[in-house]
Amino acid sequence: EVQLLESGGGLVQPGGSLRLSCAASGFTFSSYAMSWVRQAPGKGLEWVSGISESGDTTYYADSVKGRFTISRDNSRNTLYLQMSGLRAEDTAVYYCAKEEGDSSGVYYYNWFDPWGQGTLVSVSS
Amino acid sequence: IQLTQSPSSLSASVGDRVTFTCRASQGISSHLAWYQQKPGKAPKLLIYAASTLQSGVPSRFSGSGSGTDFTLTISSLQPEDFATYYCQHLNSYPPYTFGQGTKLEIK
Numbered sequence: 001e002v003q004l005l006e007s008g009g010g011l012v013q014p015g016g017s018l019r020l021s022c023a024a025s026g027f028t029f030s031s032y033a034m035s036w037v038r039q040a041p042g043k044g045l046e047w048v049s050g051i052s053e054s055g056d057t058t059y060y061a062d063s064v065k066g067r068f069t070i071s072r073d074n075s076r077n078t079l080y081l082q083m084s085g086l087r088a089e090d091t092a093v094y095y096c097a098k099e100e101g102d103s104s105g106v107y108y109y110n111w112f113d114p115w116g117q118g119t120l121v122s123v124s125s
Numbered sequence: 126i127q128l129t130q131s132p133s134s135l136s137a138s139v140g141d142r143v144t145f146t147c148r149a150s151q152g153i154s155s156h157l158a159w160y161q162q163k164p165g166k167a168p169k170l171l172i173y174a175a176s177t178l179q180s181g182v183p184s185r186f187s188g189s190g191s192g193t194d195f196t197l198t199i200s201s202l203q204p205e206d207f208a209t210y211y212c213q214h215l216n217s218y219p220p221y222t223f224g225q226g227t228k229l230e231i232k
């Protein structure tokens with residue numbers, strides 16, 4: 001069974017740092033791109049960051065660029081999100097998600113499946 | 126690319142047929158996925174490539190559309206379907222955009 005388990009969330013002061021982890025199991029982790037998605041309390045989903053299978057290509061939403069760093073350790077089957085310069089607006093549940101894809105047709109289609117259960121990050125003084 | 130979902134909320138009864146709409150700010154071919162999210166839970170994939178039903182998802186769910194206009198239809202609502210539904214645009218590489226969601230409530 002494919003499983004993603006996030007950890008590392010908690011309460012942090014504005015300007016502080018936190019590192020989230022996402023432990024993957026049940027699939028060949030190094031063969032899949034991964035992403036982080038967050039959801040502020042009572043709000044919708046926001047894609048935050050993504051990383052290629054090997055980890056050599058990373059992507060960020062404008063809202064976190066320069067403050068967050070995504071990385072992965074394929075030997076440990078673990079995805080990370082290093083967050084610094086945290087702001088109140090970064091308060092959210094953070095989910096990791098496995099990116100699946102289908103290139104059998106003319107076009108390449110991709111989607112997120114599954115998602116982890118999420119870890120809550122609260123930024124407050 | 127921005128995704129606009131409508132309505133933002135919808136009240137319906139068990140057995141009803143409901144349709145959600147997702148509109149893209151520019152053409153995205155069929156690069157769209159739909160997710161269901163229940164309170165306190167992670168999103169669950171329903172549909173990918175605009176109309177392909179994910180394995181294990183009940184056949185009462187269906188997706189259609191291409192270009193800028195997409196729909197998710199539930200043919201006969203069941204009690205477990207009351208949730209919030211999100212569309213997402215994914216292309217070969219990020220950024221990946223979500224719609225703002227449609228909350229489906231019991232009438």
